[in-house]
Amino acid sequence: MKWPAIANAKRIVARELGTTIKDWGGRIPIALVYPNTYHVGMSSLAMQTLYHMLNAEADIVCERAFFGHRRREEESIPLSLETQRQLTDFAVLATTFSFELDYINYVLMLRGAGIPVRSADREEGDPLLLAGGAAVSANPEPLAELCDAFFVGEVEEILPNLLEALHVGIPDSRRRLLEALSAVPGVYVPALMPVEGGTPRHIDRQWVRDVNRYPTHTHVYTRETEFGDMHLLEIARGCGRGCRFCLAGCLYRPPRERDAPLLLEQARLGQRYRSKVGLISAAVSDYTQIEELVTGLVEMGLHISVSSMRVDPLPEVLLRALVSSGTRTLTVAPEAGSDRLRAAIHKNITRDHILRAAERAAAHRFHELKLYFMVGLPGEDETDIEAILQLVREIRQAFAGRIQTSVAPFVPKAHTPFQREAMTSPDSLRRRLRRLQSGLRELDVRMASESIPWARVQAVLARGDRRLGPVLASLHSPSLADWDTALLHQGLHSEDYTGARGPDEPLPWSFIRL
Secondary structure, eight states, X not given: OOHHHHHHHHHHHHTOBSOOOOOOTTSEEXXXXXXXXXHHHTTOHHHHHHHHHHHTSTTEEEEEEESOSSSSGGGOXXXXXXXXXXXXXXXXXXXXXXXXXXXXXXXHHHHHHTOOSSGGGOXXXXXXXXXXXXXXXXXXXXXXXXXXXXXOBOOGGGHHHHHHHHHHHTTSOHHHHHHHHHTSTXXXXXXXXXXXXXXXXXXXXXXXXXXXXXXXXXXXXXSSSTTTTSEEEEOEEOOSSOOTTOHHHHHTOSOEEOOHHHHHHHHHHHTTTOSEEEEESSOGGGOTTHHHHHHXXXXXXXXXXXXXXXXXXXXXXXXXXXXXXXXXXXXXXXXXXXXXHHXXXXXXXXXXXXXXXXXXXXXXXXXXXXEEEEESOTTXXXXXXXXXXHHHHHHHHHOOSEEEEEEEEOOOOTTSTTTTOOOOOHHHHHHHHHHHHHHHHHTTOEEEEOOHHHHHHHHHHHTOOTTHHHHHHTOOSSOHHHHHHHHHHTTOOTHHHHSOOOTTOOOTTTTEEO
C-alpha cells in the first residue's frame, strides 16, 4: 500500500518553495534520484542545479526521488515527489552519487521500485539508469553491472549532447539508446566496453571552463534539510592545494572562481526567500575576491555562513561577517597532529597557523571550535596520535570556548596520490581511536568518530571492481551483516580491496582520465 508514501510526498512538496511541476504530455520524463534521505539530498547543489537545468528544457519533465523520506517503512516506497509517480513510469533515472555507501541505498531503492537491479536483466520499456557524481566519476566499476551508463565529471557543458542522445535513442531500441549515449563525451556504457579483451577506450572527465556561465545555487527551498535556513551559493569550484588524500581536489581541478558581481546578483535573487547566504567551495577563505563579495553581501543586509575554511589564509573581513551573522562555531581541519605528517599528506598548514586561528577565534568570541582529524594516514605512527593530543592541548590554552573533534579513518580513493596505499588495519584504528578518546576526555574535549567497519565498506567500494556488482545486487538491507554475507557468498574479502596496490598492478579505474 503506497498511500502513506503519496501523502508524505505531498506534504513535503507543499512545504517547498520553487518546486517545478510540469505536464508529462509529449515530454521525456526523468527522475532525478538521490540515494539518501531528503534531508541530505536537498543540501546537494548538484541535485538543485540539475533539477533546474533539466526543467528549463521544454521537452523534459524532471521530478525528484529520495531514499526514504521518513524512517517508517510504509513511507519509504520510492515515488517521485512532484506527482508521486512510481520510478518505473520514468524513461530515465538519473542518479547522483556523492558517497560510495549510497550504492547500498540505491540497490534498495531499485528493489523497492520493482526495477531489475542488474542491467542485463532489464528489458525494453524499463527505465534507463544513468549515474554521475563524485564517487562514480572516480571509479564506476562497482556499479558497472547495475547502471546502464555513467557520466564522468561536470555535466553542465555536455548536457545538450546528453539530452540529444536521449531524444534519439529513447524512441528506438534500448541498444540504440546505449549506442547514442556512448558517443557523448564523458559517457561510459559498460555493456559496450567489456572488461575482458582488447584495450578499453579511455573516458575523459568533463569539466566546465567558465563557471560564470552556469550559476550554481539553491532553486528549491525547504526547511527540512541541514542548510534549510539559507540560500546556498557556489562561489568557486576545485582546489589548487593538492592534498594527497582528497578526491575532490583531484576530480574538480583546475580551480575556477565565479566573479563577485555575478554572485551578488545571485544572492539578491535568493534574498527573496532567505536572509542568510551559505558560501560553498573547497575553501571559502581561498576565494580571491572574498572582501568584495562579503562586503557586498553585508551591505545587502544578508547574513553569511561558509562551507569550509583554511587557517591560512583566514581573512579578517570573513571572520567579522561570520560573527555578525550569528555564527558561533569556527571549523578547522588540521587533519593530522604533527607538522611532519601534514607535510607528508600535503596539507601545508603548520602548528603555528592552527594556533593563530584558535587565538583569532577567541578574539572574535566564537563559542565553539570544531576540529577535523583523520587516523590511519599513510606514514602515521603512534607518535602522531600523541601529536593530535598535544595540538589540542595547546589549542585549549589559546581558546577557552567549547572544543569538539571529529575523527575519521583514512580511506584511500581512486585517482588520488594515495590510491595505491593500504587502509590501516581495524585493530590499529581501534587502538588509536581509543587513545584519542581517552586523551581528549582528559582535556574536556568531545570526540565524534566514524564507524571503522563502515569505513572499510567505503574503502572496498571506492577501489572496487566489477566483482562487486553481484555483491551489491544481492543486498536486501543496509546492514553490515548483510554486506559481509554477500561478500562472502561471492568468494571475496574486504582485504582484497583494502590492501596496498603494487606500483605495476592494473587499477580497475585506469580507463577514467581525470
